Amino acid sequence: MAVLAYPLGSLRVFVLRMARGKSPFAADKNHIHHRLLALGLGHRGTTAALYCYAIAIIGLSLVTRKWHPNIGLMVLGITAFALAMLPFVWPKRREV
Numbered sequence: 001m002a003v004l005a006y007p008l009g010s011l012r013v014f015v016l017r018m019a020r021g022k023s024p025f026a027a028d029k030n031h032i033h034h035r036l037l038a039l040g041l042g043h044r045g046t047t048a049a050l051y052c053y054a055i056a057i058i059g060l061s062l063v064t065r066k067w068h069p070n071i072g073l074m075v076l077g078i079t080a081f082a083l084a085m086l087p088f089v090w091p092k093r094r095e096v
Contacts, residue, residue, distance in 0.1 A: 061076055
């Protein structure tokens with residue numbers, strides 16, 4: 001799950017494009033890194049946030065590896081999804 005967490009977040013972009021009637025391969029700014037940039041993190045902050053996301057998911061996978069596989073995967077999946085959706089529910093930074 002730790003290896004699939006970030007690519008599964010890209011699946012969200014693919015599904016949203018299809019739901020809007022656009023080609024799933026058309027370019028847009030609906031990826032997590034574009035949203036982090038829009039929140040005002042800048043390139044270094046966005047990179048740091050994505051590294052922290054990866055480290056958090058890997059750390060959680062190490063914590064849950066002794067758990068029952070179904071419970072561990074459920075916790076990892078829900079956590080990965082929730083963390084990946086945070087930038088999309090966080091209010092955008094206002095320009096001054």
